Amino acid sequence: MAVSPLLPRSPSNINANMSPAKAKSLTVRNSSSASASTSGKPTQPKQEFDLAEKMNEEIASKYVKGKKLGEGTFALVYRGHLRSDPSHLVAIKKFKIPSQPEQRSEGLNVDSIREIKYLQELSHPSIVALLDVFSTKDETINMVIEYFPNGNLEQLIKDQSVAYGAADVKAWMGMLGRAIYFCHANFVLHRDIKPNNLLIAADGEVKLADFGLARGFADPYANMTHVVITLWYRPPELLFGARHYSGAVDVWSMGMVFAELLLRVPYAATMSDKEIAQLETICEAVGTPNEENWPGVSSLPNYMEMEKQVPVRGRDYYMAKFPTAGAQGVDLLMAMLKLDPNKRVTAKQVLEHAWWRVEPRPTDRENLPKQGGGAEKMGEDVARQPGVLADHDKFQGVARRLDFAALK
Amino acid sequence: MIEDDIYRSSTQYRYWSYTSEALASLRQSTNELASERVRAAFGRIRDAKKVQNAQQSDHKSGEGVEGGQDPAKDVETLTVEEELRVVHWGCSKIIETGKVTTPPIPMEIRATAIQFLRRFYLTNSPMTYHPKQILTCALFLATKTDHWHIPLSTFVDKIPGTEEKDVRAPEFLLMQGLRFTLDVRHPMRGLEGGVGEILKLFEEKMLRLDGPDPKGRVGKAADRASQFLRVAAQMTDVYFLYTPSQIWLAALMAADSDLANAYLASKMDHLGPAAASLRAKLELTIRSCADMLSNYKSEDEANEVEQKEMKKEMKRIGRKLHLCQNPEKMDLVAVTKQKTAEKREGSESDKERVSKKRKLEREKLERDGDVFGPSLKNSNA
Numbered sequence: 007m008a009v010s011p012l013l014p015r016s017p018s019n020i021n022a023n024m025s026p027a028k029a030k031s032l033t034v035r036n037s038s039s040a041s042a043s044t045s046g047k048p049t050q051p052k053q054e055f056d057l058a059e060k061m062n063e064e065i066a067s068k069y070v071k072g073k074k075l076g077e078g079t080f081a082l083v084y085r086g087h088l089r090s091d092p093s094h095l096v097a098i099k100k101f102k103i104p105s106q107p108e109q110r111s112e113g114l115n116v117d118s119i120r121e122i123k124y125l126q127e128l129s130h131p132s133i134v135a136l137l138d139v140f141s142t143k144d145e146t147i148n149m150v151i152e153y154f155p156n157g158n159l160e161q162l163i164k165d166q167s168v169a170y171g172a173a174d175v176k177a178w179m180g181m182l183g184r185a186i187y188f189c190h191a192n193f194v195l196h197r198d199i200k201p202n203n204l205l206i207a208a209d210g211e212v213k214l215a216d217f218g219l220a221r222g223f224a225d226p227y228a229n230m231t232h233v234v235i236t237l238w239y240r241p242p243e244l245l246f247g248a249r250h251y252s253g254a255v256d257v258w259s260m261g262m263v264f265a266e267l268l269l270r271v272p273y274a275a276t277m278s279d280k281e282i283a284q285l286e287t288i289c290e291a292v293g294t295p296n297e298e299n300w301p302g303v304s305s306l307p308n309y310m311e312m313e314k315q316v317p318v319r320g321r322d323y324y325m326a327k328f329p330t331a332g333a334q335g336v337d338l339l340m341a342m343l344k345l346d347p348n349k350r351v352t353a354k355q356v357l358e359h360a361w362w363r364v365e366p367r368p369t370d371r372e373n374l375p376k377q378g379g380g381a382e383k384m385g386e387d388v389a390r391q392p393g394v395l396a397d398h399d400k401f402q403g404v405a406r407r408l409d410f411a412a413l414k
Numbered sequence: 415m416i417e418d419d420i421y422r423s424s425t426q427y428r429y430w431s432y433t434s435e436a437l438a439s440l441r442q443s444t445n446e447l448a449s450e451r452v453r454a455a456f457g458r459i460r461d462a463k464k465v466q467n468a469q470q471s472d473h474k475s476g477e478g479v480e481g482g483q484d485p486a487k488d489v490e491t492l493t494v495e496e497e498l499r500v501v502h503w504g505c506s507k508i509i510e511t512g513k514v515t516t517p518p519i520p521m522e523i524r525a526t527a528i529q530f531l532r533r534f535y536l537t538n539s540p541m542t543y544h545p546k547q548i549l550t551c552a553l554f555l556a557t558k559t560d561h562w563h564i565p566l567s568t569f570v571d572k573i574p575g576t577e578e579k580d581v582r583a584p585e586f587l588l589m590q591g592l593r594f595t596l597d598v599r600h601p602m603r604g605l606e607g608g609v610g611e612i613l614k615l616f617e618e619k620m621l622r623l624d625g626p627d628p629k630g631r632v633g634k635a636a637d638r639a640s641q642f643l644r645v646a647a648q649m650t651d652v653y654f655l656y657t658p659s660q661i662w663l664a665a666l667m668a669a670d671s672d673l674a675n676a677y678l679a680s681k682m683d684h685l686g687p688a689a690a691s692l693r694a695k696l697e698l699t700i701r702s703c704a705d706m707l708s709n710y711k712s713e714d715e716a717n718e719v720e721q722k723e724m725k726k727e728m729k730r731i732g733r734k735l736h737l738c739q740n741p742e743k744m745d746l747v748a749v750t751k752q753k754t755a756e757k758r759e760g761s762e763s764d765k766e767r768v769s770k771k772r773k774l775e776r777e778k779l780e781r782d783g784d785v786f787g788p789s790l791k792n793s794n795a
Binding site: 057058059061062111112113114116119120122123124126127129139140141145147191192221222224225230 | 444581582586593597
């Protein structure tokens with residue numbers, strides 16, 4: 007029986023050398039006076055928890071931590087299960103204590119704080135469920151999330167042994183669309199949508215994860231950073247340095263995921279971490295932004311006249327490029343990839359689109375293909391820093407430096 | 415999905431909304447628990463002294479042992495009422511602190527920090543942790559949760575008399591007290607939207623306003639209401655007892671009750687008699703919240719005699735708190751260090767730590783290998 011971690015082993019704390027009876031007589035009665043919020047556990051000698059600490063202990067004791075699944079810069083991921091039901095698996099993401107003083111200097115990492123903040127608020131079948139948060143004695147924070155044994159969409163797209171079709175794509179897009187609509191209806195921008203943040207649950211449901219770059223909608227006049235969203239999925243307004251933007255940024259990323267699901271390769275991938283290169287790729291894939299197709303674009307802070315002049319790609323181009331999507335599917339894709347964010351569909355309009363009402367019907371969840379890298383892959387996914395691509399770390403840019411920028 | 419459903423799924427509703435009875439009883443049990451712990455802590459000191467004295471008296475026999483008073487018996491602990499006054503002092507300190515920085519910390523962020531502090535002290539007592547230890551940390555945490563993050567070194571530079579380690583030390587404790595919920599839903603934006611809607615309704619002749627300058631009247635009411643939200647709403651329990659939309663409507667009610675009633679009428683008249691009971695309930699709720707807001711009197715608003723009285727009372731509580739502050743929790747930096755050290759002992763050898771450090775340095779080098787550095791810096795994420 008440990009002494010409360012908050013009690014320093016100072017000379018005044020001599021409990022340890024006392025007889026149990028005496029120690030007990032000095033100890034506060036904690037179960038009776040705290041009955042308002044805890045269900046009177048048997049009194050244990052020497053336990054001196056704050057109410058908040060007691061609540062925390064109760065949560066922490068619900069779970070048993072198992073083997074390590076993965077490790078990232080800021081977090082370790084473990085498999086775990088409910089103490090009361092070992093068959094009920096969970097993943098426990100434990101934020102690391104930075105070992106260097108300069109990394110500790112900011113206190114808790116901002117990405118972690120955001121992730122906890124938003125996941126605590128958002129509860130939806132297509133958003134990864136935060137089951138509990140608790141702390142351990144060494145002052146690290148543990149997030150208990152659902153267990154994802156089936157990897158993520160990025161792997162599934164890459165795994166040539168997995169065959170999937172238009173009906174499956176429609177099912178996944180439906181899940182993604184509902185997740186994003188739900189975020190926006192809750193006034194939250196995700197700002198890092200990409201296939202490897204879409205985890206595949208045991209039942210086949212695809213769930214949006216990693217809220218480390220998320221934020222609430224800003225006031226209309228307040229600036230936001232434009233250095234968010236992993237480069238390949240970043241919309242042109244952010245590449246041009248827009249400081250005021252909307253849910254349209256997430257819709258662009260969703261469009262890129264849609265295209266990638268259909269092509270099985272990223273639609274606008276750049277082998278460079280320069281925003282200009284990404285813009286050129288977008289010119290090629292979607293069209294060159296100009297005042298005509300996007301009034302006001304030239305007044306964005308980092309606007310530049312593009313060398314590559316490509317007229318906005320028309321329906322025929324998309325039909326040829328994405329034959330499996332069908333006419334309605336192509337229509338939706340084009341609506342999500344409008345250069346001008348004001349003309350882009352909203353998440354709500356995505357869900358109301360005619361594509362959902364034409365054949366094929368989305369595959370039922372239990373019949374969706376779900377091979378993947380399994381649990382180890384989940385460890386990596388969940389532990390990864392936001393804004394970073396798994397395989398192209400070297401070429402990728404800028405979003406991952408967010409917190410380093412804050413440190414300097 | 416209607417807005418009420420969204421609000422009901424928020425942690426503010428699920429964890430931080432109470433009936434006034436539940437709120438009072440929670441504070442009561444926090445107070446009782448803390449009081450007993452303070453007595454126990456003083457008791458330990460007393461026992462330690464006894465042992466010491468006994469040892470000393472072994473050496474010099476014959477001298478009196480029971481010289482001093484018994485600190486555990488004498489210690490008079492704060493009442494719930496007094497604790498609340500101390501927390502209020504912390505809240506007003508946050509408002510002041512945010513004002514003195516350049517640029518000032520936005521009011522919404524200060525409001526978040528204040529609510530963090532108020533939530534924290536539902537399950538913690540000022541006798542255990544004095545608000546002066548917690549409040550700058552609450553303010554710093556609010557800058558991180560509400561996207562106004564500035565480096566800690568800049569933060570402490572802006573606020574005289576603070577040190578980085580003191581801001582950092584209680585962060586974890588605070589998060590725990592907040593039950594790891596960091597979202598605070600404020601009524602300020604709702605008020606702005608509501609005022610905009612009132613003006614629109616007036617233009618469209620859906621809302622009648624008397625008087626020579628109806629638009630000016632709306633503007634005045636909006637300013638007063640916003641003042642209520644910035645101070646009275648932060649210094650009272652309204653966030654625990656009401657929803658954000660009830661709070662802004664109440665602020666409008668407190669500022670200009672005819673205007674607030676006209677607005678409610680424009681929203682509810684067409685619902686007919688079926689909504690009568692709902693409307694009565696709504697008006698009652700908003701009225702009671704409005705009363706809380708308008709009954710709050712800040713020190714600045716009080717007259718001279720009242721101000722003296724308030725200061726005197728605060729001094730008395732301050733002295734009392736000085737005597738019953740839990741002696742084992744005074745130095746939070748030390749407490750935190752102790753805690754982390756306890757856990758880390760043996761878990762990681764020095765050698766491992768060094769190799770990890772090397773690895774991190776190497777990774778950092780690789781990451782920052784681009785001589786041009788990151789292409790862009792953000793100012794406010």
